[in-house]
Amino acid sequence: AQTVTQSQPEMSVQEAETVTLSCTYDTSESDYYLFWYKQPPSRQMILVIRQEAYKQQNATENRFSVNFQKAAKSFSLKISDSQLGDAAMYFCAYRRYRDDKIIFGKGTRLHILP
Amino acid sequence: DARVTQTPRDKVTEMGQEVTMRCQPILGHNTVFWYRQTMMQGLELLAYFRNRAPLDDSGMPKDRFSAEMPDATLATLKIQPSEPRDSAVYFCASGFEWEAFFGQGTRLTVV
Numbered sequence: 673a674q675t676v677t678q679s680q681p682e683m684s685v686q687e688a689e690t691v692t693l694s695c696t697y698d699t700s701e702s703d704y705y706l707f708w709y710k711q712p713p714s715r716q717m718i719l720v721i722r723q724e725a726y727k728q729q730n731a732t733e734n735r736f737s738v739n740f741q742k743a744a745k746s747f748s749l750k751i752s753d754s755q756l757g758d759a760a761m762y763f764c765a766y767r768r769y770r771d772d773k774i775i776f777g778k779g780t781r782l783h784i785l786p
Numbered sequence: 787d788a789r790v791t792q793t794p795r796d797k798v799t800e801m802g803q804e805v806t807m808r809c810q811p812i813l814g815h816n817t818v819f820w821y822r823q824t825m826m827q828g829l830e831l832l833a834y835f836r837n838r839a840p841l842d843d844s845g846m847p848k849d850r851f852s853a854e855m856p857d858a859t860l861a862t863l864k865i866q867p868s869e870p871r872d873s874a875v876y877f878c879a880s881g882f883e884w885e886a887f888f889g890q891g892t893r894l895t896v897v
Contacts (some may be wrong), residue, residue, distance in 0.1 A: 705884050715875060717888035724884075763829065770883040773819065773842060776829040 674699045676766050678777035685754045686785050692739075693749045693780050695764030701725075705767040706740065707774070708749045712760040720762070723747065751782075759784045788812045792878050792889035799896055804866040807892045810859055811880030818861045819879040819886065820846075820853055829877070835861065868896045 675698045685691035697706070708720040723731045723740050730738050735755075739748045751758055764777040791810040799805055811818050820832040833843040833853040843853060850869070855861045865872055873896050879888040 715891050715893075717877065717879070719885075719887075722884065767884065767886075773831050773834050774879075774886055775831070776821075778828040 674701075674766055674768065674775050676764050676775055676777035678764055678780050680780045681778070682781045682783070684783040684785055685751075687754055687756060689754055690750060690752045691754055691782065693751075693762050693764075693782065695747045695749070695777055697745050697747065697764070697766050699745070699766065699768070701768055704769065706738075706747045707765040707767070708736070708738070708747075709763045709765060709776075710758075710760045711763065711779075712757075717763075721749070754784050756784050756786065758782060788887075790878055790880050790887050790889035792876075792892050794892055795890060796893045797895070799868055799894070801869055801896055802867045803896075804864065805868045805872075805894060805896075807863045807876050807878075807894070809861040809863075809878030809880075809889060811861060811878070812882075812887060813859070815880035815882045815887075817881045817886070818855060819877075819881070820861070820863050821877040821879065823875045823877060823891070832863070832876075865894075868894075870896045872896050 677696045704725045706723045710718045710720050721733045721736050735752045737750045761779045761781050763779045766775045793808045817836050819834040822830045832846040835855050838855040852864045875891045875893050877891045879886045
């Protein structure tokens with residue numbers, strides 16, 4: 673069975689600094705999707721970034737980028753120039769293929785220090 | 787602006803009562819998911835549908851929970867009878883291909 677592990681329950685970063693959130697996963701599949709979702713206090717789940725396993729290039733979305741290490745089954749999220757609005761719960765997620773169920777990690781709560 | 791709509795947003799009920807949560811998926815999406823979020827367990831998949839057919843409800847307590855999609859515009863999650871341990875935020879999400887969009891969730895409190 674596929675699993676997603678986020679080993680950092682909480683992290684803090686100074687505003688304008690860079691922070692990296694860790695995620696590892698377990699799967700026997702060779703092709704799959706990985707995601708990072710953000711959940712602010714409003715509790716809305718917001719997709720931050722996605723990565724297709726067949727792509728070697730790391731995905732980037734403005735200040736958000738990932739470090740995808742397929743052999744190590746590692747998928748970390750880097751947030752550059754942290755802003756107060758980045759404070760939220762961040763979930764790493766795995767999806768075996770299109771239209772399949774999504775499996776989430778337990779989440780990392782990110783605090784931004786002014 | 788297409789979005790997944792869940793009702794009610796908050797629900798407080800007494801133990802033993804029936805609870806029904808509703809979800810209107812985004813038009814054209816072929817998958818619908820129900821997740822439960824708690825502090826202890828995080829986001830747990832309860833059930834999911836593809837083209838209205840149930841594909842996986844292994845995460846759902848069968849004796850009290852049921853999930854249905856009577857039509858393409860409505861998904862329901864029922865709990866009967868409800869128990870205090872069911873207190874959680876319940877999310878519905880709908881998707882097409884790799885995308886999945888979440889509703890605002892229903893915060894259920896069973897007293």
